[in-house]
Amino acid sequence: MRRVSFKHGIHPPEKKETTRSKPIEDFPLPKKVIIPLSQHTGRPNESIVKKGERVETGQLIGETSAFISSPVHASLSGIVSAIEPRPHPLGMKVQSVVIESDEKDEWISASDAVQGSPDNIKDLIKSAGIAGLGGAAFPTHVKLSPPANKKIEFLIINGAECEPYLTSDERVMLEYSAAIVEGIEILKKVLGVEKVVLGIELNKPECIAAMSKAVQGKDIEIVGLKTKYPQGGEKQLIKAILGREVPRRGLPLDVGCVVQNVGTVVAVRDAVIKKKPLIERVVTVTGSAVEEPKNLRVRIGTPFIELLNFCNFQKDSAGKVIMGGPMMGISQHNLDVPVIKGTSGILAMKKEEVIEYNHRQCIRCARCVESCPVYLMPYEISLASESDRFDIAEKLGVFDCIECGVCGYVCPATRHMTHLMKKAKTYANFLKSSRS
Amino acid sequence: MQISSSPHVHSGVTVEKIMWGVVIALLPATIGSVYFFGARVIAVLGVSIGVSALLELAIKKGNIRDGSALLTGLLLAFNLPPGVPLWVVAVGAFFAVAIVKQAFGGLGCNIFNPALGGRVFLMAAWPSHMTSGWHAPHAVRGVAAVSGATPLAILKEGSAVMEGLPEWRELFFGNVSGCIGETSVLLLLIGAIFLLCKRYITWHVPFSFIGTVAAFTLIAEKSIPNGFIFHILAGGLFLGAFFMATDYVTSPITPKGKLIFGIGCGIITSVIRLYGGYPEGVSYSILLMNAATPLIDRHTRLRVFGERKKSNA
Numbered sequence: 001m002r003r004v005s006f007k008h009g010i011h012p013p014e015k016k017e018t019t020r021s022k023p024i025e026d027f028p029l030p031k032k033v034i035i036p037l038s039q040h041t042g043r044p045n046e047s048i049v050k051k052g053e054r055v056e057t058g059q060l061i062g063e064t065s066a067f068i069s070s071p072v073h074a075s076l077s078g079i080v081s082a083i084e085p086r087p088h089p090l091g092m093k094v095q096s097v098v099i100e101s102d103e104k105d106e107w108i109s110a111s112d113a114v115q116g117s118p119d120n121i122k123d124l125i126k127s128a129g130i131a132g133l134g135g136a137a138f139p140t141h142v143k144l145s146p147p148a149n150k151k152i153e154f155l156i157i158n159g160a161e162c163e164p165y166l167t168s169d170e171r172v173m174l175e176y177s178a179a180i181v182e183g184i185e186i187l188k189k190v191l192g193v194e195k196v197v198l199g200i201e202l203n204k205p206e207c208i209a210a211m212s213k214a215v216q217g218k219d220i221e222i223v224g225l226k227t228k229y230p231q232g233g234e235k236q237l238i239k240a241i242l243g244r245e246v247p248r249r250g251l252p253l254d255v256g257c258v259v260q261n262v263g264t265v266v267a268v269r270d271a272v273i274k275k276k277p278l279i280e281r282v283v284t285v286t287g288s289a290v291e292e293p294k295n296l297r298v299r300i301g302t303p304f305i306e307l308l309n310f311c312n313f314q315k316d317s318a319g320k321v322i323m324g325g326p327m328m329g330i331s332q333h334n335l336d337v338p339v340i341k342g343t344s345g346i347l348a349m350k351k352e353e354v355i356e357y358n359h360r361q362c363i364r365c366a367r368c369v370e371s372c373p374v375y376l377m378p379y380e381i382s383l384a385s386e387s388d389r390f391d392i393a394e395k396l397g398v399f400d401c402i403e404c405g406v407c408g409y410v411c412p413a414t415r416h417m418t419h420l421m422k423k424a425k426t427y428a429n430f431l432k433s434s435r436s
Numbered sequence: 437m438q439i440s441s442s443p444h445v446h447s448g449v450t451v452e453k454i455m456w457g458v459v460i461a462l463l464p465a466t467i468g469s470v471y472f473f474g475a476r477v478i479a480v481l482g483v484s485i486g487v488s489a490l491l492e493l494a495i496k497k498g499n500i501r502d503g504s505a506l507l508t509g510l511l512l513a514f515n516l517p518p519g520v521p522l523w524v525v526a527v528g529a530f531f532a533v534a535i536v537k538q539a540f541g542g543l544g545c546n547i548f549n550p551a552l553g554g555r556v557f558l559m560a561a562w563p564s565h566m567t568s569g570w571h572a573p574h575a576v577r578g579v580a581a582v583s584g585a586t587p588l589a590i591l592k593e594g595s596a597v598m599e600g601l602p603e604w605r606e607l608f609f610g611n612v613s614g615c616i617g618e619t620s621v622l623l624l625l626i627g628a629i630f631l632l633c634k635r636y637i638t639w640h641v642p643f644s645f646i647g648t649v650a651a652f653t654l655i656a657e658k659s660i661p662n663g664f665i666f667h668i669l670a671g672g673l674f675l676g677a678f679f680m681a682t683d684y685v686t687s688p689i690t691p692k693g694k695l696i697f698g699i700g701c702g703i704i705t706s707v708i709r710l711y712g713g714y715p716e717g718v719s720y721s722i723l724l725m726n727a728a729t730p731l732i733d734r735h736t737r738l739r740v741f742g743e744r745k746k747s748n749a
Binding site: 010012013164235239245246247248249250318319320321322326327328329330331332333335347349354355357360361362363364365366367369370373374375376377379397400403405406408409410412413414416418419422 | 437438439440441442443444445446447449450451453454541542543544545638684685687689690691737738739740741742743744
């Protein structure tokens, strides 16, 4: 097995011990689910059901004609009780379909979609609402539709799971290794590629063993990735495995790659073989403020608070609840927000664990420059962004920033590095659009 | 529930930790200086650190905890002769903290290394106080009175007094005349290894600095045999290379920039020592390269991930 890595990056404490040995457990059906019509990167869906209507599990409830989008499905059978803006884990309120469960969980009868041609499979993947389960929730069918002039040579499967605390991908690799291999065969067919590489961080030796066994006899290479954050970033993964750099502002397609997360591969397999839309996912519920951390299979739309309580949430001592991992995750102000397609974990931290980022003057220590996985000079961008010079921030490459959080993690002046990056991007885009 | 931007964890390495880390790294040399030059060193250290801290409190009260003022005071004292009048020390500390550091905006904004700025100001204003007051080691406790030219000054004087040159061994352990904190290569090295292990400094500046001085003097120093070893061990090279030139605020950011900075420091130091009017050039070399730091930074930017190399474009 090859062992590879990328330049720069950091080694935060992994904190995976509490959940890595916990098998995936089915979370009991919730009483109600809140399904945001936008859970993905791309155009939001429009609801195609009405208030008071009865829906069945797996029924399509929101769609749009846009290509870069991903439909949503009912994750329960029951009555639509409201279609209204509800708090969303990515902030603000998003139009959502609320379904009250009838506790029967009656599935819609699966359509007998014709299998076979890559285009048919792609349609199936699109209509099943598959989006990247690693966190960004980019619609999977879009990634599987490279323009005709781009030749795809490699399918790279992302099993890095470099975020501390999270173990959902790890458990999927252990418990569904055969399903991953089946999913890979489907994706190979769709993309027409021969070469498949599965990258797994070396801190998951059991996954490497399980997957090595599962791929026996198949033409799938398993590569050991040195444990370093952010190894699971698409660009870092491709660089480590193939030595190729995705060009600035480019896509993996530009270097002949398509990258899919292991969880997404299983979802693709379920969609194609079992005709099952994406209505549930594996979520790691962890952190010091839950007494029994777990890996749960959860219906999309289940409120965070129910998951937390299921894991014995210590509400009074909790200081911060985060969707995702501690490096890139999003802190939540309202625990009624639902699990969405990109919810890989819920991290509840105790008050004493919550650190105060006390923004101070940069001392030019160069730690951010030495750690930035896209070789930016984050301190300069943060200074430009701080003084609202978004033109300078753009010139310095802020749009190459992957918002991995490394610069903030290492900054001894605890500057709001990642925040300033996001701010510069938002304002620079806003200024450009308002000028044109 | 607290709401904040990611990341939600931190490495734990803060400005305070780094500054106090450097102070700890300087402790062996501090204790050594008291051993070599006697109790008067304590008075110089006290005045230098005391005045620096008071000024920091007066100008930017909130910042005293970061330890940078204490470090400036300590480093300034390290760069003064043991016999320097205490009022000169106080003026130097004032110049270092109030002018070189705070007038430019405080920690992170200063262009020049504050301690070196203070020292060079004193050199310009009271050269006689700054170039006398050398104590031969153990002078206070022993018989020899104030005297003892520094090894580099002896070398500068020429062959007539060459027999006064100390052995390399003496230079390494620090049993020679010189500024308070600069004499013991061994004790400074202990602190430097601590800083390198803690990753508070990188190897680029000190190694390129010392390496350049070694290479330059290996070729150009003809007055004594194996003069390059003497040049590495004598004067303030180790103090400067590991503790002053590595100052984050006033040195370049990228590894390449740091190497250029170190090489520049080495060349200027060697040129001053060999051909200049002063016996020692470490402080001037670092200050001159401090001034060049923005320029070096501008020309040693990193290639952004995915940027095509120019030849392919």
